[in-house]
Amino acid sequence: MRLTVFGATGRVGHTLVHDALGQGHEVTAYVRDPRRLGLKHARLHVKKGSLEDGTSVAEAIRGAEVVVSAIGARDATHTVTVVTEATRAIVTAMKLENVQRLVTVGAAGLLPHPAGGLAGEHGLPPFLRHAFEDHRDAFHVLQESSLDWVVVCPPVMPSGVKTGKYRTAVESLPSGGRQVYAEDVADFTLKVATGSEHHRIRMGIVGD
Numbered sequence: 001m002r003l004t005v006f007g008a009t010g011r012v013g014h015t016l017v018h019d020a021l022g023q024g025h026e027v028t029a030y031v032r033d034p035r036r037l038g039l040k041h042a043r044l045h046v047k048k049g050s051l052e053d054g055t056s057v058a059e060a061i062r063g064a065e066v067v068v069s070a071i072g073a074r075d076a077t078h079t080v081t082v083v084t085e086a087t088r089a090i091v092t093a094m095k096l097e098n099v100q101r102l103v104t105v106g107a108a109g110l111l112p113h114p115a116g117g118l119a120g121e122h123g124l125p126p127f128l129r130h131a132f133e134d135h136r137d138a139f140h141v142l143q144e145s146s147l148d149w150v151v152v153c154p155p156v157m158p159s160g161v162k163t164g165k166y167r168t169a170v171e172s173l174p175s176g177g178r179q180v181y182a183e184d185v186a187d188f189t190l191k192v193a194t195g196s197e198h199h200r201i202r203m204g205i206v207g208d
Helices: 011-022 054-061 082-097 126-144 182-194
Strands: 002-006 026-031 044-048 066-069 101-105 148-153 166-170 201-207
Touching: 002 011, 011 026, 011 182, 026 054, 044 054, 054 082, 066 082, 066 182, 082 101, 082 126, 101 126, 101 182, 126 148, 148 182, 166 182, 182 201
Parallel strands: 002 026, 002 066, 026 044, 066 101, 101 148, 148 201
Antiparallel strands: 166 201
């Protein structure tokens, strides 16, 4: 399968690219600094560019069967719009290139709350507020698009090892879990991206 990956130098994105290549997929990684990727492979195509350059974003997406975005803000101690702006640019380019499938990595706060609305709108710690608002606005961009999207929604996401031991749930966070390794999030995100089971839905994930 041909994948285009945004956020390929981050914790989830880098692991996903590595694993996708290992599984025989063809990957285009769109990055600002190719040196940070640190991967070389015959089926890996590295395209340098910024998300403000709509032409380059569209070129990176051209010919892809699925697009994956693992973009996140590095510093969310203040108001940020990184994820929202990235999602908007990617959606625009996908429509231009007639690519329909988009899988993104969001946050557990995007999952529905039993009382209504999103989980992140109910009792979210202040230090997570800016990041949640960015992901929330990006989610609205997806909802308003006509794309076939899926949002993978992890809670706390430390780096560690790929255990392969995690639980997922449709439109909810599996009970009993408070974190999941970034490597396992990458594993599940790749499965969603290359599979055909989930469509226009949020998927919660926690470590087992």
